[in-house]
Amino acid sequence: MSQTLRARPKAKWWALFVISLTQLVVVLDGTIVNIALPQAQIALNMDDHLRQWVVTAYALAFGALLLLGGRIADYWGRKRTFMVGMIGFGLASLYAGLATAGWELILGRGLQGVFAAMLAPAALALLTTLFPSGKERNVAFAVFGTVAGTGAAVGMVLGGFLTEFFDWRWCLLVNLFFCAVGIIGGALFLTESKAAGDKRYDLWGALLVTAGLASFAYGFSLAETGWTNPFTIGFIVLGLIILAAFVWVQAKVSNPLLPLRVVANKVRGGAFLIQAVAGSVMIGATLYLTFHLQIVLGMGALEAGVASLPLPLGTMVLAGFATKMLGQVGPRPMLIGGPLVVAGALVYLSFITADGNYFVQVAPALLVMGLGMAFVFIPLQNVALTGVEPHDAGVASAVTNSAMQIGGSVGLSIFTAVYAAIIGGHAQGEVGRDVLTNGYGGVFLAAAVGMVLASVVAFTMVRGRKEDLLPREPMTQDESVSEDGPVSEDTGTLALAN
Structure with a gap:
């Protein structure tokens, strides 16, 4: 360990704060703009086709470049990648927040995704380096995981608050505060490390x-x-x-970006497909929920943000129980039943009406969706690592996160096509609330079909004994050189599912 950290043992806990703050920024930016999008669409005169790319650009760039970002962090230096990613993310947020046209906002969101793909793996790699083992490691990862799990909820509420009382642009400009803290804290408390071995991109x-x-x-x-x-x-x-x-x-x-052996395994391939479908629901379908709450039910931005909370809260509440259940029944029953629960909730949500009551038509469905998603997300990370060689563990985990983001971007495009077909291709302002509600209901029904297909994928591809579908022991990785001693190779490609 470096002399700096020996002299100041509390420094690594400050580093944990900085790293966790980074994870919060990356996760909440996936949802914070959703609440602001109706106001941004009006302000920048975007049509319904263009508005989806405000979300798609971030998710697509993030998901597609995550593996490369992990390699850059491993080979170029994790602290260096973290700092460049943080600076770039701040500049991209500033550009998007000052956008005067729809294409500028979309470009800014895409740039956010590019730098998020550098930040996320670098942050987790640095965390792994700082806390290599023992009780401190468990505490650190518990803190990091909690921040990752609550980021979506924080984004909804914070986005609603900023849009309601300030301006939709502050949903992007607020990142400047987080980035400033990350840059200063990173310079003070983070130490450099790199992976050994082949470093070709x-x-x-x-x-x-x-x-x-x-x-x-x-x-x-x-x-x-x-x-x-x-x-x-x-x-x-x-x-x-x-x-x-x-x-x-x-x-x-x-030296492939994605070794095909990682996705060729039938069980892991099934897990990645399920994650992609789940991403389409969590990123794509929930965007139309935001539209329904604000445009049809007439909620303010903050009220809509709070009204969206039953979904992430349901997942958080059941996460502990789902974790215990995973060890008892294994992932297969959970991955078959969880998507069906979510599908049932989406079918219920598809029957929304323009004059319907939120507490009758929307809140129960969101809560059940959240509970069902707990039985999807908890086993997926485990199944994604089933039978993976230690050298490929980081890549497999990163692919899971990439699948979620890519599934969200592609799914949103499909849902937009469904929505446009139902409302007859008219613009949002050209049709009544009843027609809009029918369009949103069609999106939720299409999402339900996707979750049923996810259950079928689990039934047909995630097969085997419970013991064979879970990693038998913690993954150990090849050692690499750090200023603080040996650390795991390829940790920069690790990323938690959002």
Whole structure:
């Protein structure tokens, strides 16, 4: 351990505060803008097609570049990556907060996602370095996990408060405060570390996966103009071709961004698919819930933020029980039943009416969705690491997080097409509240179908004995060089599911 930390043992707990604050920023930025989006759409004169990209740009850039961000942190230096990511995230937030046109806001959100893909893995790698083992490590990860779990709820309430009493732009500009604390705290309390071994970057892989996913998501976003539109079909097909090229490159290069052995396993592949569907619901479908609360039910931004809380709170309340249940029954029953519970809640939510009562039509569904999601998210991280070699543990965990973000971006494009088809392609201001409500209900029903498919995936792919579906012992990783001594290689690619 460095002399600085020997002289000031409390420094690493201050470092924990800085790292946890970083995780809070990354997670809450996935939800804080949702509450502000109706006001931002009016202020920047965005149409319904363009507004979805305010959310999609962040999720897509974050998910597609997360693996590369982890490699950069491992090879270039975790503290250095953290600092650059924090500075870049602050500048991107400033740019987006001062946007005068819809495309500027979308570009700013995409840049936020790029730097978040550097911040998230670097933060967790630094945490692993600072607390390598023992009771302190358990406490540190408990704090970090709690912050990650509550970030979505904090984003909803904070976004509602800032939009209601200040301006929607402050949902982006507030990041400057967090980034300033992170930059100062990082400079004072964090120490540098790097991974040993092969340090070649798979830049072609990063370029292909990003371009392929972007084309795929854009193609689905065009589906609102018609599934037979040549551009819709063209971009979807182009995305599939580029993604196929990505797979080919990963099979050929010596140091792939995503080793195919990680996703080729049937059980892990099923887990990644389920995570993608869950992401489509948590990122895509819940955006339309925000629209319903504010546009149809007439709630203010803060009231809508608070009204969204039963969903994350339901997950948090049941998380402890779900963790105990995982050891008793194993992940398979939970991954089959959890999505069905969420699907049932979404079906109930699809029957919303324009003059319906929130406490009758919305709140019960959100609470049940949250409870069901606890039985999805808790086992997924475990299943994602089933049978993984120690060297691939970080990559497998990162893919789980990437799947959530990518599923959210693609899912939102699909839900937007469903919504547009139901309301007849009209703009939001051209139709009545009843038509809008029907559109939102159609989105929730489409999300329910997705969760049923997730349950089918679990039934068909997540198979085996309970003992075989859970990691048998904590993963140990190859050692690398740090100023504080040996640390795990590839820890920079680790990331918690949001």
